Amino acid sequence: MMLEFDNYIKQYRTWPTIGRTIMAQYNENEIVVYQAYNEKIARFAAKNGHFGGDFSFERMTWIKTNFLWMMYRSGWGSKSNQEVTLAISIRRDAFEYMYHNAVSSSFSSANEADLSIWKQKVRESDIRLQWDPDHDPFGSNLKRRAVQIGIRGSTLRKFNSDWITNIEDVSNFVEQQKRNIDNNNISSLILPKERPYVFKFDEKVELLQL
Known part of the structure; x- marks a missing residue:
């Protein structure tokens, strides 16, 4: 998928200004998610179209659909081990599978009847879902909430082997746009196109044979 x-x-x-909203760039079959890594891990991924080399499959890794949330997290590529930003195109059915099968990172009595049951789900699940304050280009909190999804274990391996359709190194673009931020030149700031995500599948339907 070309950005x-x-x-x-x-x-x-x-854009909506409040509420939980998945802001993303997507088409009929794919959605773009973002991650940031050190140069060695990121260059391998961009070259090979999948992760390997120094990448650890023993840890949980987090994907973000919202470019500005990624920029907040990585400091526009200035934080250690987050210097290279990757735009990763993945299958939409895979993204929706992860979203609908995720366990919330924090307990909520509105979603879970019992704390012990939630803890068990967290231990057993390969997928986490977390809603965080979204951020403007300068890093200030917004009332809108942004999603990030954490994956590990068999889900992470499936993500890497079957669900990724393209990996693009966009760190040069990030560096260019950071200059606009540093110079307070917000009128010239360019970002990947994003819009509220509309689900393609019904969450009650089996989306994938994983």
Whole structure:
């Protein structure tokens, strides 16, 4: 999936300002998620179209659909071991499988009747879901909430071997846009195009034979 870009202010005027919203770039079959790594891990992934080398499959890794949330997390590529930003295109059915089968990272009595049951689900699940405050280009919290999904174990291996369709190193683009942030030139800021995500499948339907 080829990334598309547009002016930040133009996009911002169309975005929701509150509530839990999956902001993403996607088409009929794919959705873009973001991760940031050190140069060695990221270069391997971008070259080979999958993770390997120094990448650890023993830890949980987190994917983010929202570019600005990724920029907040990585400091626009300035934080240690997050210097290289990857735009990873994955299958939409895989993304929705992860979302619908995730266990929340934090206990909520509104979603789980029993704390002990939630703890058991956390121990047994390969997938986590977390809603965090979204952020503006300068890192300030917004009222809108952004999603991130954590994966490990067999789900992470399946993600790496079957669900990724393309990996693009966008760190040069990040560096260019960081200059606009550093110079407070918000009117010139360009970002990947994003819109609220609309689910393609019914969560009650078996999406994938994994």
